[in-house]
Amino acid sequence: MADYASRRTMMVDTQVRPSDVTKFPIIDAMLSVPREEFLPADKSESAYVGENITLAGGRTVLEPRTFAKMLDALMIDPADVVLDLGCGLGYSTAVLAQMAEFVVAVEDDSDRVGEAQQNLSEHGVDNAAVVEGPLHEGAKKSGPYDIIMLQGAAEQVPDTLLDQLKEGGRIAVVFAESALGVVRIGHKLDGAVTWRFAFNAGAPVVDGFAREADFAL
Known part of the structure; x- marks a missing residue:
């Protein structure tokens, strides 16, 4: 049987x-949330690889390094309410829930919503909820949010999402630019979001966050 606890410690010591x-x-x-238990059974062996x-x-x-550095740059406070977009089977939400007051996770597939919610319940995460809907629309009813995080990359971030960020709030996004990709942290001040470079990292673009093609006449 795989010693996942040792792998988790090694992940933190060598990647984070x-x-x-x-x-x-x-x-x-990141030491206490069992990453392998938030993955399909056939992926659990690769739970702690650096990719x-x-x-x-x-x-x-997201790879542990990217995820950890995004969390670091967001400066999450224990009183913060977080919007977690594209939580998959709930890993990112479980980690965020340890750091924040409450997490609202969004998934666009009812099976994934159910599985993520079940995983969170089984691990005693009672300060998070998974809702179903298009990721790029967020979850306006439960907002506004202190923190917004996208689990994947974007070419553009819709205003409907930025509108759900509280004044003084932060948003972390991997932008699919250049070969490397760029993580930026957006800070909302006076109603406008200003983006700042954080570090380089890559991820696949999430549905709904691709740039709309310019059609030439």
Whole structure:
């Protein structure tokens, strides 16, 4: 039987800490959430590899380094309410729920919603809810949010989503630009979101976040 606890410690020691992520709440959450239990059975062996893991329906579990550095840059407070877009089977939501007051996760497939909710319940995560709907529309009813996080990449972020960010709130997105990809953190001040470079990382573009093609006449 695989020793996942040792692999989890190794993931943190070799992928997270060397990336200058040292805040205790992030390290603690990533050490305590069993990543392999939020993946399909045939993917659990690759739970702790240093790369993105592809799930059905175009979902991605971001590589540990990327995910940890995004959490670090967001500066999540224990009183924050978080919108987690594209939670897959619930891993990102489980980690975020350890750091924040409450997490609203969005998935666009009823089976994934059910499985994510079941995984979260089985691991005692009672400060999170998974709702069904298009990711790019967010979850306006439960907003506005202190933090918004997209589990995957975007070419553009719709205003309908940015409108759900509280004044003073932060949003983290991997932008599919250049060969590398760029993570930017958006800060909302005076009603407008200003984006700042955080670090380079890549991920597949999420449905609904591709740039609309320009049609030439």
